[in-house]
Amino acid sequence: MWNITEVALQLPTSTASDRLLQPLWDYLLFQHFTLVSSPFFPVLLAFSSYVIFRVPFTILDVLGEISSLFKYKIQKERRPTIMPMLRTLGTDDLYNHLVFVLPAVLITNVVMPTPPIPAVAPTVWELISDGLGVLLIFDAQYFFWHLVHHKNPHLYRWVYAIHHDYISPFSWSTQHLSAVELTTVGFWSNIDPILLKCHPLTLTVFSIWMSVEEHIGYDLPYSPSHLVPFGLLGGAMAHDIHHQKPSSNFAPFFSHWDRFFGTAVTVKWTKKIDKWCEKVLA
């Protein structure tokens, strides 16, 4: 067990501009050390992040046409109701985390103990570079896992199909996954930051935000996919297209793997396919 006095003695001498997050990290260490040092901290952080990140998009979905942002809704004719939101909260979030994720964390901690808690906060640069590194590795892992589960009918049926229950994704459908997929994704989310020696603050917050953002069902103008140039990020539009036309856009965050393997479909291509289908069926 850590001694708080030791923590104080180990505090860095770096300038305040280097460690903007130090006050936050100090607060967590000194006020909530038991929580931060717990092997369950990543699970609690992930679970609470998923719930908090969904709140603004839940409000948007409930408001519907009343909201001025409804014009950005991708599939306006398919609006989620409260029932599927409550169902995903009960079965996908609470049940799956209690029954599958927590035991998986316990086993992982026996096999690979978590590294010691650092006394210093990451610099902003470390937070961004480590977060980007984790995103890129997870993106590659999930792209190939996702592609294989779509191509193999048995894997699709028994492991993956549940995620495609919803043709029109909404923020709560992010975690509408089978237990196998949830455990696999959870394992990568835990192991990738450890392999990259990331600070605990970096953890999975970046990838959780991106996962929720790609499922919101709104192509918002200031979303990361519009702010990052050259279409490097897929964003909500790309993943919405995947839920409508599941042979495209397999990568969760970036677009480079889909471009390389020829599975990238943008909204322009989708409109062309729709027009072509209309002509053929007419």
Ligand SMILES: [Zn+2]
């Ligand atoms: Zn999805």
Ligand SMILES: [Zn+2]
């Ligand atoms: Zn899929």
